[in-house]
Amino acid sequence: MSRIIFTTLLAASLVVLTVSAQAAQPFTPERLAEAQRADHGIVIDVTAPWCPTCKAQRPVIAGLENDHPQLVVLEIDFDTSKDLLKKFGVQYQSTLIVFKGSKEVGRSTGVSDPVAVTDLIKKAL
Numbered sequence: 001m002s003r004i005i006f007t008t009l010l011a012a013s014l015v016v017l018t019v020s021a022q023a024a025q026p027f028t029p030e031r032l033a034e035a036q037r038a039d040h041g042i043v044i045d046v047t048a049p050w051c052p053t054c055k056a057q058r059p060v061i062a063g064l065e066n067d068h069p070q071l072v073v074l075e076i077d078f079d080t081s082k083d084l085l086k087k088f089g090v091q092y093q094s095t096l097i098v099f100k101g102s103k104e105v106g107r108s109t110g111v112s113d114p115v116a117v118t119d120l121i122k123k124a125l
Contacts (some may be wrong), residue, residue, distance in 0.1 A: 025073065032044075045076070
């Protein structure tokens with residue numbers, strides 16, 4: 001019995017590590033420009049550590065990152081990046097802005113449904 005529990009815990013740990021392995025990068029204008037020049041799919045994830053909706057979005061975004069290595073996810077901290085919020089016209093945390101190259105192809109705020117988040121991000125792929 002303990003062997004089954006150990007194996008299950010080990011497998012769960014590996015899944016968590018795999019999802020965490022491709023983490024979003026902090027937003028910089030240079031990273032955005034580079035991804036746009038390469039015509040990558042880009043997700044700008046406006047997040048806050050205290051935001052439950054952001055936490056619900058994260059595994060969906062991470063799964064898509066793992067499945068699509070050309071997807072670039074750039075995080076903007078809602079609490080500390082007010083200039084970037086203004087630049088992108090963001091008023092709330094849990095905002096996702098999706099680009100295909102330099103063209104914005106979608107945006108959502110407060111959406112945590114995995115299907116809706118996936119459908120939004122797939123517009124960039």
